[in-house]
Amino acid sequence: MAATQVTPTRMELTRLKRKLVTAVKGHRLLKDKRDELMRQFLDLVREDMELRVKVEEGIRNANRNFVLAKAGMSEETLRAALMAPRQEVILNQDKKNVMSVDIPVFNYETRTADANDIYSYGFAFTTGDLDGAVKSLADVFPDMLKLAEIEKSCQLMAAEIEKTRRRVNALEHVIIPETQEGIRYITMKLDENERSTQVRLMKVKDMMLQEAHKYKKG
Amino acid sequence: MYKIAVMGDYDSIYGFASVGLTTFPVEEETSTEEAARLLRQTAESGYGIIYMTEHLAARLDREVKKYASQLMPAIILIPGVQGNTGKGVEQVRKSVEQAVGSDILFGGEE
Numbered sequence: 001m002a003a004t005q006v007t008p009t010r011m012e013l014t015r016l017k018r019k020l021v022t023a024v025k026g027h028r029l030l031k032d033k034r035d036e037l038m039r040q041f042l043d044l045v046r047e048d049m050e051l052r053v054k055v056e057e058g059i060r061n062a063n064r065n066f067v068l069a070k071a072g073m074s075e076e077t078l079r080a081a082l083m084a085p086r087q088e089v090i091l092n093q094d095k096k097n098v099m100s101v102d103i104p105v106f107n108y109e110t111r112t113a114d115a116n117d118i119y120s121y122g123f124a125f126t127t128g129d130l131d132g133a134v135k136s137l138a139d140v141f142p143d144m145l146k147l148a149e150i151e152k153s154c155q156l157m158a159a160e161i162e163k164t165r166r167r168v169n170a171l172e173h174v175i176i177p178e179t180q181e182g183i184r185y186i187t188m189k190l191d192e193n194e195r196s197t198q199v200r201l202m203k204v205k206d207m208m209l210q211e212a213h214k215y216k217k218g
Numbered sequence: 219m220y221k222i223a224v225m226g227d228y229d230s231i232y233g234f235a236s237v238g239l240t241t242f243p244v245e246e247e248t249s250t251e252e253a254a255r256l257l258r259q260t261a262e263s264g265y266g267i268i269y270m271t272e273h274l275a276a277r278l279d280r281e282v283k284k285y286a287s288q289l290m291p292a293i294i295l296i297p298g299v300q301g302n303t304g305k306g307v308e309q310v311r312k313s314v315e316q317a318v319g320s321d322i323l324f325g326g327e328e
């Protein structure tokens with residue numbers, strides 16, 4: 001794997017050693033982060049799934065009621081009845097930081113405190129079915145809001161987990177082995193250089209001795 | 219602060235107006251570009267949550283994905299009057315797959 005060019009110098013060796021220490025530390029930290037994120041994500045996803053089933057069931061019911069209500073009166077009356085809603089939902093969004101992921105926290109207020117303001121029509125021209133339908137929808141609404149919060153959090157966390165997982169893998173399988181390889185290469189090269197210097201010096205010494213004393217060794 | 223929007227065909231969403239959400243009817247005839255434009259407009263004008271029928275989301279898949287990584291707005295799929303297509307659950311499954319690398323939660327159920 002020594003395809004990467006490393007200059008075999010002492011300075012490079014120190015740099016690589018420092019890099020390895022950082023990489024190992026970073027790898028450990030990121031791995032912990034990934035594990036914790038995963039734990040929270042799995043809890044959240046289970047909750048999300050339960051809530052989704054509940055909400056979908058609730059909306060299906062509401063839709064059924066609305067279809068019934070629609071069957072009982074004219075299209076115009078229905079449109080007119082729901083044309084000017086009295087109630088309005090104001091959404092407040094907060095952020096919560098979970099393992100460096102910003103996840104939303106939703107709170108909502110209604111414009112009027114009266115729970116009966118969901119009926120934005122006079123009761124004279126509409127059927128009772130419509131009241132029931134509107135009520136069934138209003139009942140499922142708090143769950144819908146909770147679902148929005150949890151599902152968005154799941155999406156954001158999934159993206160973060162993917163990113164973290166890639167980082168962990170890159171460190172574990174690429175950066176760390178490459179750095180270790182580089183360090184090994186430099187150490188061996190330096191040792192080799194040292195040996196060759198040693199041998200050269202010995203050789204030079206021999207030659208000088210021979211020159212000075214006309215003396216042949218061995 | 220923020221408002222909540224509902225997008226989809228009129229029959230699926232008109233009821234939500236009564237609870238205090240803003241409804242944006244997008245009919246079957248509406249072109250995809252037009253619907254995408256409406257979604258963009260809605261997302262940029264202070265809506266924190268956009269509930270969208272699964273039917274419409276299937277058509278706007280690319281646009282919806284774009285908002286998945288942003289904090290705002292949250293696009294949440296709801297079943298429309300045509301019934302449940304399972305796309306909402308599919309989305310949850312997708313995020314599990316993205317995070318874990320494989321579907322470990324619901325794989326055994328089907």
